[in-house]
Amino acid sequence: MAQFFKEKPNKSKQLSAKLTLDVTQLDHLGAGIAQHQGKVVFVAGALPGERATVQLVEQKKSYAKAKLINIASPAPSRVKPHCQHYSQCGGCDLQHMDTQAQRDYKQAALVDLIAKLSSSEAIDAQMSAEAIIGEGWHYRRxxxxxxxxxxxxxxxxxxxxxxxxxxxxxxxxxxxxxxxxxxxxxxxxxxxxxxxxxxxxxxxxxxxxxxxxxxxxxxxxxxxxxxxxxxxxxxxxxxxxxxxxxxxxxxxxxxPQLTSTEQAVTLPFYHLAAESIRCSFTPGNFVQVNSAINQGMVDQAIEWLDPQPGERILDLFCGVGNFSLPLAKKAAHVVGVEGVPEMVEQAKQNAIDNNLDNVTFYHADLSADLSDQAWLGKIDKLLLDPARAGAYESLQWLQKMQPKKVVYVSCNPASLARDSSVLLANGYRIAQVGLVDMFPQTHHIESMVLFELSK
Missing domain, CATH: 2.40.50.1070 (OB fold (Dihydrolipoamide Acetyltransferase, E2P))
Incomplete structure (x- = not known):
């Protein structure tokens, strides 16, 4: 007998009856976590300690997602969102939580993810650096x-x-x-x-x-x-x-109209005041959006790496020289490598503008085979500031580089945790872990980790 396929209705998207659930914690994306009939239920907009009325909107084998209907008992950390567009705009997702509670959640999530995904040793109090924090509003430049x-x-x-x-x-x-x-x-x-x-x-x-x-x-x-x-x-x-x-x-x-025919456009620039550095950048190319936090990150990177005259420091994913130039100010020889050609050229010009001749910039695809790169070799210290995908491919060359210290600036705890496993397997230990609150009012977790080569 012939059989014909008949599409089944998608029950996973059907709305449930209203449920009342107790929210116990937040996930790494800022959604509330509750339990229902043996399943984890994710509720965007709910906070730990709240009893929430919800409707299940998506059900999978081991978890479900729910739409928040009402909060019966608000948590002490709940606040009124500051922005009238908050409920529709996708830019912010934690405005309903007070700023200090946001930071506490991010710090806990950072430590938990690194411990779980990297199978690293527990992060103790001595390894936890003071969080780099700034204003909670009007911080994006x-x-x-x-x-x-x-x-x-x-x-x-x-x-x-x-x-x-x-x-x-x-x-x-x-x-x-x-x-x-x-x-x-x-x-x-x-x-x-x-x-x-x-x-x-x-x-x-x-x-x-x-x-x-x-x-x-x-x-x-x-x-x-x-x-x-x-x-x-x-x-x-x-x-x-x-x-x-x-x-x-x-x-x-x-x-304004340009008076010089040699100048194509006026480029925006920012200063790193503590290091007396000026960084120009082209509109459209990457630059850290929170200037105060960026200054804090640069200061901490210099403190952790402790550059000394005569040392060779490698800065991978260097952009326009945000970390390379301040490190070069400390008299170390710095090599910066970036995957975007236009940013490499701008970094070179920034070095000239800041009268730095002890920093060299190269263009390279840092996810590709680097074995024939002239700059790849033994270094004293390494700084990594990758995009969300992380630096896994670049870390495959650790044995050739052998840095004594590695500072990893991360915008994604998941890729950081994965990459931490590579460093730990190569004889490094975590010396410092610090939260970087680059994006208040959002779930995004940025961080800095110092790895040191075990003796």
Missing amino acids: RARLATLLDKRSQRLQLGFRAGNSNQIVEINHCPVLAAPLSDLITPLAANLNQLKAKASIGHVELTQADNGHFVVIRVTKNLPNSDIRWLTGFAEKHQLNLLLQDDAGQLTQLY
Whole structure:
């Protein structure tokens, strides 16, 4: 007898009846954890110590996800979200928790993940460094706003992506963005809506630098002269550095007009005051968004590595020299390696601008075979500042490098824990672990770990 496949209904997405659950802790993504009929239930928006009314929205064999309906007994750490867009915007996910409680949760989650995933020794009090913390609000010096043209109203919306969605939440302010940038959102949106070619506007990048405020507008087509004049007038009124970026990534500066033909655009820069360093960067390329926390990280990296004259220090994933240049100031010879060619060139120029001739920069794919790289060899100390994917491939060359100390700057505890296993297997021990609260009001956990080669 022939059998025919018949698709079964997806029961895992069906809503349950309302349940009352006790939330006991948070997971590493900031969701509340409860138990129901032997399953772990994740409840976004719920806090430990709360009794919550929920509906199950997704069920798997060993866990379920639930939608928060109501909180019967709020936890002492619960606060009213500061932002009116919080319930829709996907940028922040812990505004309902007071700042100190956020830090306590992140510290506990960091230690727990490293211990579990790296099978390392327990993190004791002597190994826990003081957390690097700063202001909980208006700390972001950079943000990228998405745009959407409503086809019916022909109105251009400016905002952030909704959580787990491509939909855009239109905003008129952002309390984690630097105040001058937040104040710019509403007038900028109004200005963009006056353009004839507003359908050609892509994302908008806002940056607060030490040499002014920068607005970079991505355009898919050339704008008419009338739109150029309108945007230039807006930039002049608000004293902005205004640039357009085309599909090829080419930047054109509209305001202020450049007097030198040798200068393509005005680059934003920031200072590392404690080290008397100036770092320029190109809009669109990576830069740490929290300036105060970045300064704290640089200071701690220098303290932990303790660079000495004559030492050779390798900085992998070096960017535009954020750590390399301050380390070179301490008279050590520094080698910086980065995977983005444009950032390598900028790092070289930053070294020239800071009168540093004891730092050398190279371009290399740090996830590839590095055996033929001229810079790969024995070093005294190593600094790693990788993206979320971590530095696993680079650490396969530890035996060739043999650094006495390794400072790992991490934006992902999971990849840090995995990479810690490699270091521990190669004879290193964890000497210091410290939380870096780079992104208050979010679940994101950044950290710094010092590894030392066991004698």
